[in-house]
Amino acid sequence: MINIYNPLAFLEAKNTLSLREKVGQFFMPAAFINDSEDEIQELEHLIKISGIGGLCFFHSRASAATNFEGKKKIVYNAEGLETLKKLIQRYQKAAKHPLLISIDAEWGLAMRIENTPQYPYAITLGASGDTSDLLVEVGRNIARDCREAGIHWNLAPVVDINNNPNNPVIGYRSFGEDKRNVAEKATALAKGMQAEGILTSIKHFPGHGDTATDSHLGLPVIGKSKEELYENELYPFIELIKNGADSVMVGHLSVPALTQGKTGSSSISKEIITGVLRKELGFDGVVISDALNMHSVSKLYPAKGELEWLAFDAGNDILCFAEHVKEGIETILRNTPQRRIESSFKRVWHLKEKVFSTLSKNTRPYMDESELNKKLAYECLTLFQDNSPKLDTTSEVDYHAISLGKKQDNAFFNRIAEEVGFTTISDDKDCIFKIKSNFKSAENILLALFPPKVKPQNNFDFSDAQLQWIQELIDTKNVVLYLFGNPFVLNMLNLKKAKTVVVAYQSFETFQMVAAEHFLGKFEAKGKLPVTIAR
Structure with a gap:
């Protein structure tokens, strides 16, 4: 095995690989943090006999990325980070040539691993103004966490434009619907990661935003003209390629305008990868496929090896999953x-050289995770609606505070209660019918919504009864609403009679505390909603 910290040995090794070993370098199968010992040994054996080039880590075989979301129980692993580090060491030891280790850490390792730092979703960051410096710091912090775990390649940022509120898989992972905002925010995040020696990958080419189909399960069709795609969807890719993107991930999308009207996935399309990405956009870096296990393509090619060949023949250099x-x-x-x-x-080998032949040297301290999130919370908090007169926030007003949705340690209410007296109640403790009877005479309502899910399926997991009662409150009471979640939740409500509507985006304690400061009148919201919500 080559010592990955011996630059000379690694640089010389590329001249020793046989043609078969070179082909092995194109394969990046999945590795799972919660695998059994038998499954770990099976992957070690594959590494030894096939000489694969890298691994992409996922939480477990029951996660959404493996097409089993909701079908298998996801087991909580408090020691996930330590498990990840040990597995990387084991798999590197099994490899003849150093493995390129990747992961999806779009908002930090917390996307895949419990008890690790989490930063705001892209849709939250998209609400901030000129915050490039802060986003660079987010990228640096995520990169540090990746590097310390043994990961070299963060398959991020997402540069899809969020122009379909019913998108089941991109939504909150996008910086928003404005192409320039998406490009600027993604560029800053990527710059921070690259500054710390972590590779990036912009995704999902040629743009997964305008679809209501989850490509894990079916093949989305993008029906726009080539001119429309170049004007909008392709814009962030073009800008980030200009700014030195390490790689581009190609999504599983049918885009007839780019394939002379033919249907089929962009991930196995020569017209899209070799034609548009390579020739028209001039990208000469590494192209990586989206996960080849995804049902949008995997179900169409049952013959073993056929899909891998088609993806490579189309122009992909690395075959993920x-x-x-x-x-x-x-x-x-x-x-x-x-x-x-x-x-x-x-x-592919050049990408490895970029990682293994140099050691990143941090030249300045990192911003504390909590402090960074706090700064972002102040920048992102968005006043969506403010109908006068405002509710009084003095102790003389009889407030009734209601929390609905996901069970949550309510730092928001606790902070406000230090200065304003009110009655609090939440539907994780009392059924709605009991709450309604107790609140019949209440006039002033502070309503905190914590959506059970960040994805839009099944109304973000709000029940029909909850949504009906929320609407009843808005229509009949003086309601100040704070949303700690995906802003598209607001599309399910008629907000015309709401006194005030504020979007805080995240349910982190830090974001709740900042929202409380806003309710208490201690600062004015600066954020701008990055997507369109029907009023």
Whole structure:
């Protein structure tokens, strides 16, 4: 095995790989933090016999990324980070050539691993104004956490434009609906990660925002013209490529305007990868497929190795979540000219050289996670609606504070209660019918909504009874509403009679405390909603 911290040995190693070993470098199967010992040993064996180039880490085989969301129980692992570090060491030890370790850490390792730092979702950051410096710091902090765990490649940022409120998989992962805002925020985040020696990947080319289909489960169709795509969806990709994107991830999307009217996934389309991305946009870096296990493509190609070959032949250099490594290697070797293999190998090995032949040296301290999140909370908090007269926040007003949705330690109410007296109640303790009877005579309502889910399916998991009662409160009381979640929740309500509506976006304690300061009149909201909500 090559010592990954010996730059000379690593640089010289590329001249020793056989053609078969070079093809092995294109494969990046999944690794799971919560695997059993038998499953770990099976992956170690695959690493040894197939000479794969890297691994992409996921939480468990029951996660959304493995198409089993809601079908299998996801087990909480308080020791997930330590488990991840140990597994990376084991898998690196099994490899002849250093593995490139990747993960989806769009808002930090917390996207995949419990008890790790979490930063705001992209949709939250999209609400901030000119905060490039803060977003660079977010990128630096995420990169540090990745590097300390043994990860080299963060498959982020998302540069999809959030222009479909019913998007089941992108939504909150996008910086918003404005192409320039998306490009600026993503550029700053990527700049921070790259400054700390972590590779980035912009995704999901050519744009996954305007669809209501989850590509984990079905193939979304983007029906826009080529001119429309270049004007909007492709804009952030073009800008980040100009700014030195390390790699581009191609999504599983059908985009007929870019394929002469043909249907089929962009992830296996020569017209889109080799034609648009390589030739028209001039991108010569690494192209990585979106996870090849996703049902939008995997169900269409049951023959082992066929999908891997099609993805490579279309122009992908790295095959993420490849499920049939041995068969894929054989199929690529059988069907591919050597010059094509060599060109992809050159790009992949260059990416590895970028990581392994240099050691990142931090030259300045990192911003504390809590302090950084606090600064972001102040910048992002958004006053969506403010109908006069405002509710009085003095102790003379008889307030009734209601919390609905996800069970939550309510730092928001606790902070306000230090200065304003009110009665509090939440639906995780009392049924709605009991709450309604107790609140019949109440006039002034402070309503805190904590959506059970960040994704829009099943009304964010609010029950029909909850939504009906929320609407009844808005229509009949003086309601000040604070939303600690996805702003698209507001599309489910008629807000015309609400006195005040504020979007705090996150339910972090820090964001709740900042929201409380806003309610108490200690600062004015500066955020701007990054997506359109019907009023």
